[in-house]
Amino acid sequence: MKYIFKIIFTFCLLSICHKSFSQNSKNVSREIQEIKLIFKYLTNENTSTSFNLTLDDTLTLPPYFTSYRKYYDEKTKFKSIDLPDFVRSKYFNLNKFDCEKLNSAMLKDTSRLFFHKSWFTKNKIMILSDLIINNDKNGYTEYIKPIIFRNYTRCFITILHGGDLESFFLKKRNNQWTFDKFYIRTAE
């Protein structure tokens, strides 16, 4: 009886773990799917000028999305990139839960998400190697990992180039990502 109980207990534990991991993996894969859709939108014909394509329409990307943690400091938070905490805003259509999700994702998410050429269909893609971006003599545009929130219907993206920053929201309408509003933009 005792053994049977142990076996059932272990089985239950395993199944809970499996369910939890598979859910996590499902979320990650959903997130990647959304990011692929977002980059398809951002690099389509109508918006391609935004991404400073080279003359032969090549889109140069770093190997991975960086994380906000890279610019976090205990004392000044994200002051080095001039991004304040998110607060509820009618203008930006941010409720309390959105702000919590955004602030927490900026603080906690340290994972790198690698770009894949297969995400892009139309553009010529050049993904830079680690060696290139780690060399101070090479300049590149940094993309901070998009934060997708409100049940995969909204997204916040920050792009850094030199000392300049652009951050903006996207929204999903009819299963298509579209531009919503700029958030903070800074330039030197």
Add this chain to the structure above:
Amino acid sequence: MKKSFLTSLIGVITLIILVAVSCNRKDVSNFNTVDNSTKELVLSYLNQQKILDPKASIFIDTLVSKSDWGHITQSLVSDDVKLIYVPLIYNRNRTGITFMYNNITQEIYYSLITEIPRNNTNINNKTNNTLIRPIDVITSFYKNKMNGYTGSLRAFSLSNNFLWEFGYEYGKRKFEKWIKTSSSNRTANNPFPVKSSSVSSNSNTSIVCSDYYFITWYESGKITSEYIGTTCVTEGCPATLGLRQDSLSINQGTLKINSTCGGIPEDGSPGGGGAAPEYIEITNNIKDSCLKALVTLLQNPDRLDNAIAKILLNVFGTNDKINLTFTEKNDLVNKWGIPINGYSKEHKYGSYEVFLNSSELNQYSKERQTLTIMHEILHNYFWARYNNINGLQINNHHTNMLENYIEFMASSLEDLFPNLKSNHDVTLALCFDDLYGSVDLPEPYKTIDRSVFNSVINSNKYSKFGLNLSNWQGIADKAKWQSERLSPLGTACSN
């Protein structure tokens, strides 16, 4: 005894009244006895004006018929100039025609309609206006001694166009208000398209005039711009706008407030050739006196023909309320800790801030400091102008300035500092110096490609005018620094 006391009392009271009356007259000389010759002089002048400006003729006739000839007042502004004030029977005689008369030539040489708005004469209840009559206010205005006056003075031309308004509090100038009209060509949807046999068109192009009040507030250093309205014209925009009906009940004149432009949406949606801001507010919070003055110089409405000032004041946004604040930040560094001259931030669409580092900028001449201000204004302009997905031009701002705005910056700088006009190469070199900060950085930080920078400097658009900018840094040095010894062509902040 009682009788002599009463006589003395009456005498003292009479003396007090006489003294009080003479004190109230202040230094304004009056010629209250106006004979018919003054009326004839004024009428003759107005008739001349009708001939000179036939469009104003009906309005002048209305003014003449509504003039209160029995209450003409006169006053001396100087030994040579006398003011003649003819009140109009509107607005309880607070509106009238003011004529300037030259005592030497014995001719009227200028006139305008003046109005002293009653609702503004008491900004707060503590006012103690010693200037009571309109002629007193107008004379004091021209003498530049407002004697504790609180209130404002408006002026309109004889063709019924608003000219200006000056506001005072306790004799100190509080604000000044002017009107600016900007024009743009727009292709509008015509609700009644003209059809030919082969082509039908539902669009045509017209000139759209947008009118604004520009108000300079002296204490805060703010300039506010109030959008008044748009008008469609075919020949060109008038310089100013007519009297408002609510301020003067005269129906003649050229009232064009908020008139619609056939087919053009009133929301002035972006993309229609640069729609006008409804309201812009520029706040100058700079503490450093030299830097503050340079920002004010660009804000000044009389600089509206200056390209960058135009961007700042006139074409800065689209149709919403726009705020631009200049803030001093003397520990300004970039994210790598490198000190920078200036920095711009869009908090959200319509809310912009320029940070200026006076600790860095005070080594430079006024000319070079002004270029940094222009540079930052352009960043904000690009954001306001490209507020859509294609505005994601993060690393294009500086290249855009280099390729498309150098001439704007140079001509604007020469407009503000005419000393540079005969040294156009120096002006251009200063502009390159301003942008070189985006080239001369380690690769990850730079936002202008060096080859692009060099190609612009060496392009034939400068060499064909005989300008050789290959040694642009040496040329820029002639006007770059605060020190007159190093930069003899520059203006030091002490000047």
